[in-house]
Amino acid sequence: MRMTRPTQRNPDRVRGVLGLLACIALAVVIAVVVPDPTTDVRRRYEDVRVGELAATEEAGALVTRVQLTRSVQSEYGDPFISDQALVVVSVEASARQRVWQFNKVVLRTEDERNYEPRSEFIGAGLAETQPGFTRSATLVFEVPPDRVPGARLVVDPDSASFDTYATALRVDLGLRAPVDLEPGPVKVLNTTVRVT
Numbered sequence: 001m002r003m004t005r006p007t008q009r010n011p012d013r014v015r016g017v018l019g020l021l022a023c024i025a026l027a028v029v030i031a032v033v034v035p036d037p038t039t040d041v042r043r044r045y046e047d048v049r050v051g052e053l054a055a056t057e058e059a060g061a062l063v064t065r066v067q068l069t070r071s072v073q074s075e076y077g078d079p080f081i082s083d084q085a086l087v088v089v090s091v092e093a094s095a096r097q098r099v100w101q102f103n104k105v106v107l108r109t110e111d112e113r114n115y116e117p118r119s120e121f122i123g124a125g126l127a128e129t130q131p132g133f134t135r136s137a138t139l140v141f142e143v144p145p146d147r148v149p150g151a152r153l154v155v156d157p158d159s160a161s162f163d164t165y166a167t168a169l170r171v172d173l174g175l176r177a178p179v180d181l182e183p184g185p186v187k188v189l190n191t192t193v194r195v196t
Helices: 011-033 119-124
Strands: 045-049 053-055 059-074 080-095 105-108 133-143 152-155 168-172 186-188 192-195
Touching (some): 080 152, 080 186
Antiparallel strands (some): 059 080, 080 133, 105 152, 133 192
């Protein structure tokens, strides 16, 4: 009859398993506590309507005109025609204390979908602006017509900065159903800058 010795556990192996369990527990806690990055965790919006200035300590924006059309025309080239709604937003944006990159501007629909300005009209859009200057621009958004009612323009802190909880500018564009589209073409002028 053979005698077997009771097995001794390897202390290094036990520590490894405990370390692995601790890492898994930490990952679960982080997944539960940290908000989903697709969720808006902003603490505050500066809400205004067309014709009202939205401003923070860093930047300001004033939407002066909103048009709905199927066709837009830049200063050069052929008209851009779409089978969707083109939301043409005339906006004046100013930097207050530092250089501001107006590169995080979207049209946000009521169902929380974000649409970026059409890249074909980059020369008419918002861009880097120095303090003490105001940039006048025309942004063109292509959106399905059923998502136009209730859409807002959102001007967020520029994407070069990391400030999840900063105040953003949000403009109610006054778009309500039914959506009537002008045949166009609506003129889209290149951006201009003036001292303010």
